[in-house]
Amino acid sequence: RNRSERVTLRDKFGHAVQVELQVVPVVGDNGSVSGVALIFHDISRRVALETQFDELATKATRDSLTGIYNRAELDRRLPLFIQEHSEGGGPSSLVVSDLDRFKEINDTFGHACGDKVLRRFAQILSAEMGETAQVARYGGEEFVVLMPTSLDIAVRRCDSARAVISQCEFPDLRGRRITSSFGVSDVRSEERRVGQ
Numbered sequence: 001r002n003r004s005e006r007v008t009l010r011d012k013f014g015h016a017v018q019v020e021l022q023v024v025p026v027v028g029d030n031g032s033v034s035g036v037a038l039i040f041h042d043i044s045r046r047v048a049l050e051t052q053f054d055e056l057a058t059k060a061t062r063d064s065l066t067g068i069y070n071r072a073e074l075d076r077r078l079p080l081f082i083q084e085h086s087e088g089g090g091p092s093s094l095v096v097s098d099l100d101r102f103k104e105i106n107d108t109f110g111h112a113c114g115d116k117v118l119r120r121f122a123q124i125l126s127a128e129m130g131e132t133a134q135v136a137r138y139g140g141e142e143f144v145v146l147m148p149t150s151l152d153i154a155v156r157r158c159d160s161a162r163a164v165i166s167q168c169e170f171p172d173l174r175g176r177r178i179t180s181s182f183g184v185s186d187v188r189s190e191e192r193r194v195g196q
Helices: 044-061 071-088 102-109 111-128 151-167
Strands: 003-010 016-027 033-042 093-099 134-139 142-147 180-186 191-194
Touching: 016 044, 044 071, 071 134, 071 142, 093 102, 093 111, 093 151, 102 111, 111 134, 111 142, 111 151, 142 151, 151 180
Parallel strands: none
Antiparallel strands: 003 016, 016 033, 093 142, 093 180, 134 142, 180 191
16 A cells, blocks of 8 residues: 655665655556555655754743743743633633742752752642643742642642652752742632642
8 A cells, every 4th residue: 555654764874864755556457566666755854854843842832941831831821721711611720839948949059959959840740730731930930830620639739749849858958858839720710829
């Protein structure tokens, strides 16, 4: 049957070449397949452009330190999230979170240590908030999470994330523990505050 797929071949010097391989059956007069034609198209340039586009898209939408969405992408996604859940009537919650006394961490232990804490907190939020959550770094040590869940589920997940970060050990902090605060709201702005 006709088909096409991308494959990587090696040239005579051992360099990888991206090609699109097209397979075309050769059909005889009696309707039976008597062979196959293989057509190779060098698509290295197209693949390079796609890679550059993906890298630019990542830089435009992802926070360079934590790898989660950045503020610009949050600003783009938030109205769409609210509209989708307002029109669809499904549950949705918005979480705002920050690390308590984070400036003290930077001032006392240095920005490299603070960066480690921010990266770990972003990982915890991404893991604890669920696969459908959209996690973004709003700025500094502030994070926002868009969750297609009820307020009660969002509060439970925030409690879980708060507990996980408080148990994390950072050798650079010499025994000091990290605490965090969360504010949770649904699309109708019914607010609850999760303990510190």
